[in-house]
Amino acid sequence: MCKSDNIYLPNLATIEAIVDETPDVRTLRLVFQDEQVRENFSFRAGQFAEYSSFGFGESTFCIASAPTRKGYIECCFRSVGRVTESLRRLEVGDTVGVRGPYGNSFPIEEFYGKSLVFIAGGIALPPLRTVIWNCLDLRDKFKDITIVYGARSEADLVYKHELKEWQERDDVRLVKCVDPGGAGPDFDGKVGFVPTVLEEAAPSAENTIALVCGPPIMIKFTLPVLERLGFTDDNIYTTLENRMKCGVGKCGRCNVGNVYVCKDGPVFTARQVKAMSQEF
Amino acid sequence: MPQIITEQNLRNLIDLLVKEAKLVVGPKLSGSVVLYEPLTAGSDLTLDALPRRSSKELFFPICEDILSYKRENGAMKVSDMDRSKFPEAVLIGAPPCDAGSPAILDAVMSWDYKDEFYLERRRKSTIVGIACTKGDDACFCRAVGLAPDAEAGSDLFLTPLKDGSYACKAVTEKGQALVAAHQNLFAEGAGAEPKPFVDQAVEKLDLVKIKKWLEEHFEDPLWEKIADICVGCGACAFICPACHCFDINDEGSTDDGVRRKHWDACGFAKFTNHASGHNPRDVQNKRYRNRIMHKFKYYDDKFGKTLCTGCGRCIRACPVGIDIAEILEQINSK
Ligand SMILES: Cc1cc2nc3c(=O)[nH]c(=O)nc-3n(C[C@H](O)[C@H](O)[C@H](O)COP(=O)(O)OP(=O)(O)OC[C@H]3O[C@@H](n4cnc5c(N)ncnc54)[C@H](O)[C@@H]3O)c2cc1C
Ligand code: SF4
Ligand code: SF4
Ligand code: FES
Numbered sequence: 001m002c003k004s005d006n007i008y009l010p011n012l013a014t015i016e017a018i019v020d021e022t023p024d025v026r027t028l029r030l031v032f033q034d035e036q037v038r039e040n041f042s043f044r045a046g047q048f049a050e051y052s053s054f055g056f057g058e059s060t061f062c063i064a065s066a067p068t069r070k071g072y073i074e075c076c077f078r079s080v081g082r083v084t085e086s087l088r089r090l091e092v093g094d095t096v097g098v099r100g101p102y103g104n105s106f107p108i109e110e111f112y113g114k115s116l117v118f119i120a121g122g123i124a125l126p127p128l129r130t131v132i133w134n135c136l137d138l139r140d141k142f143k144d145i146t147i148v149y150g151a152r153s154e155a156d157l158v159y160k161h162e163l164k165e166w167q168e169r170d171d172v173r174l175v176k177c178v179d180p181g182g183a184g185p186d187f188d189g190k191v192g193f194v195p196t197v198l199e200e201a202a203p204s205a206e207n208t209i210a211l212v213c214g215p216p217i218m219i220k221f222t223l224p225v226l227e228r229l230g231f232t233d234d235n236i237y238t239t240l241e242n243r244m245k246c247g248v249g250k251c252g253r254c255n256v257g258n259v260y261v262c263k264d265g266p267v268f269t270a271r272q273v274k275a276m277s278q279e280f
Numbered sequence: 281m282p283q284i285i286t287e288q289n290l291r292n293l294i295d296l297l298v299k300e301a302k303l304v305v306g307p308k309l310s311g312s313v314v315l316y317e318p319l320t321a322g323s324d325l326t327l328d329a330l331p332r333r334s335s336k337e338l339f340f341p342i343c344e345d346i347l348s349y350k351r352e353n354g355a356m357k358v359s360d361m362d363r364s365k366f367p368e369a370v371l372i373g374a375p376p377c378d379a380g381s382p383a384i385l386d387a388v389m390s391w392d393y394k395d396e397f398y399l400e401r402r403r404k405s406t407i408v409g410i411a412c413t414k415g416d417d418a419c420f421c422r423a424v425g426l427a428p429d430a431e432a433g434s435d436l437f438l439t440p441l442k443d444g445s446y447a448c449k450a451v452t453e454k455g456q457a458l459v460a461a462h463q464n465l466f467a468e469g470a471g472a473e474p475k476p477f478v479d480q481a482v483e484k485l486d487l488v489k490i491k492k493w494l495e496e497h498f499e500d501p502l503w504e505k506i507a508d509i510c511v512g513c514g515a516c517a518f519i520c521p522a523c524h525c526f527d528i529n530d531e532g533s534t535d536d537g538v539r540r541k542h543w544d545a546c547g548f549a550k551f552t553n554h555a556s557g558h559n560p561r562d563v564q565n566k567r568y569r570n571r572i573m574h575k576f577k578y579y580d581d582k583f584g585k586t587l588c589t590g591c592g593r594c595i596r597a598c599p600v601g602i603d604i605a606e607i608l609e610q611i612n613s614k
Pocket of ligand 2: 516519520521522523575587588589590591592593594595604
């Protein structure tokens with residue numbers, strides 16, 4: 001694409017594949033149309049992008065695929081409004097715009113030699129899925145890997161095919177759960193809320209990093225559980241998903257106090273989050 | 281030796297600049313209000329009222345296209361806007377509270393990612409500021425570190441003199457160039473005494489103290505007391521020379537259209553609303569608090585500048601009478 005100093009100009013990408021994860025959550029596999037962009041595009045796990053559906057505008061999603069998988073990127077989004085619904089109407093072969101990658105990322109190299117516990121709720125698995133695959137692709141560098149993932153109901157669990165794969169691997173421990181009332185007769189996971197299920201699963205905090213993503217309410221109830229399990233605020237990572245528009249620290253939308261989530265985040269430690277004004 | 285320009289020559293200068301195909305913007309009577317508008321002749325310039333909206337929009341328009349897209353033979357094509365077409369511009373007759381705002385906004389527009397829409401307009405513009413002799417009760421530029429005769433942000437600065445002419449000071453190279461290119465309109469000389477500047481009711485505020493108070497009082501009854509009545513109309517942000525929040529939206533069909541950047545305001549209820557329905561600033565006083573915090577704490581934290589020039593516009597415009605200067609005075613006296 002044209003070399004330009006216009007920071008708002010997206011690269012064009014073709015939808016190569018579509019997976020419907022749940023009735024309202026869809027994954028798009030995107031391939032950049034420009035060969036040079038395709039070769040040079042790189043990102044780190046935890047970064048996000050602005051995806052555009054021409055005629056409707058832009059929406060912010062994390063890059064859900066792993067940086068270790070080259071040649072394409074994936075995003076996974078829930079249809080909730082104008083842009084997401086229009087993205088959902090697109091088909092394989094259609095064009096979307098992608099600006100990014102933006103924001104900071106999970107410091108994966110700092111996690112080498114440690115155990116990892118991933119805790120996700122609902123549609124918040126995508127921001128962790130990028131890290132999970134990044135780490136599974138470098139499996140030797142980590143000790144135990146535990147994934148605690150829950151959704152409202154069985155139907156709301158995303159990446160079902162990958163959950164199955166993680167469940168079958170013997171180098172990963174997956175604890176999958178749904179809220180009370182959300183399980184079908186054949187559900188092979190646990191019934192309960194994520195924080196409760198996490199406490200029961202009781203992963204060791206010894207030399208372990210916890211990565212938490214989910215709705216604010218889930219994070220609020222998960223942090224005390226992690227504390228009881230012995231995790232310190234420096235060993236807990238999360239992402240903030242404030243409403244964004246520019247993604248590059250200009251539009252003044254995403255701030256929590258003087259922290260700009262699009263520039264300083266979206267990845268923060270629990271210590272950083274606790275130091276912020278309670279406005280998120 | 282200082283330079284002097286007569287009022288007639290100032291108007292002649294505008295005529296010349298217009299002839300040179302420059303975009304000349306200055307206070308102009310537009311219907312019943314004075315606004316910053318393109319001047320077609322020196323006679324358009326009016327200097328006896330503070331324009332209703334600020335001059336910020338010369339650099340940061342209310343709405344501007346940032347790209348266009350078009351489907352051609354089935355393939356989507358995205359095109360950049362041609363910023364080389366932005367005109368050479370002269371902003372003329374802006375008092376310090378307006379002339380000073382780009383100097384503040386440059387910081388956010390140029391850190392890390394560079395907003396070339398704003399920056400290109402800045403590069404191509406010259407600001408002729410003017411000392412202010414016509415403020416009113418709502419003005420408080422002195423309180424935030426500017427002054428009716430502050431040159432900050434101006435390339436060329438004019439001081440109205442009692443005999444009707446203006447003392448000129450070239451503050452920057454751009455200002456010097458403007459004078460040099462039209463030297464015959466300027467005369468050397470000391471000139472008459474300056475006209476009196478505006479008197480301002482508000483004392484100089486201790487911005488360091490205010491910032492410290494804000495740091496320690498994110499939660500405070502003050503916010504409910506003063507800001508629950510805010511109706512979130514956004515008027516204060518839209519007329520402010522320093523507010524820079526914006527939104528980005530597409531206009532057109534899925535096959536052909538433009539993407540536009542346009543002003544937005546943190547006072548609007550949906551500004552921070554998440555798609556989940558969760559809203560970090562769910563009540564109006566939190567949104568107003570963000571306005572004050574952004575201007576007097578966050579912007580200073582990030583860029584070492586206060587995001588307010590004391591123009592008083594938000595005070596004049598607020599439909600429910602929220603007075604930012606009074607709030608700052610209250611905090612200052614705590
Ligand atoms: C860093 C980051 C990462 C993210 N990652 C993901 C991700 O991986 N996957 C994902 O699904 N989401 C993610 N999000 C959230 C995502 O950005 C939003 O869900 C998305 O932008 C919504 O866009 P939209 O245009 O479809 O919604 P909008 O049309 O803007 O609607 C948003 C909400 O407002 C309501 N609304 C809109 N207009 C009106 C109106 N006029 N009156 C009343 N209500 C209205 C809608 O019903 C909806 O609830 C992320 C956000 C951030 C900041
Ligand atoms: S906050 Fe009010 S007084 Fe300050 S610059 Fe903006 S409009 Fe003027
Ligand atoms: S002008 Fe007044 S009522 Fe309107 S948003 Fe600003 S403070 Fe609130
Ligand atoms: S998204 Fe615009 S400032 Fe963060």
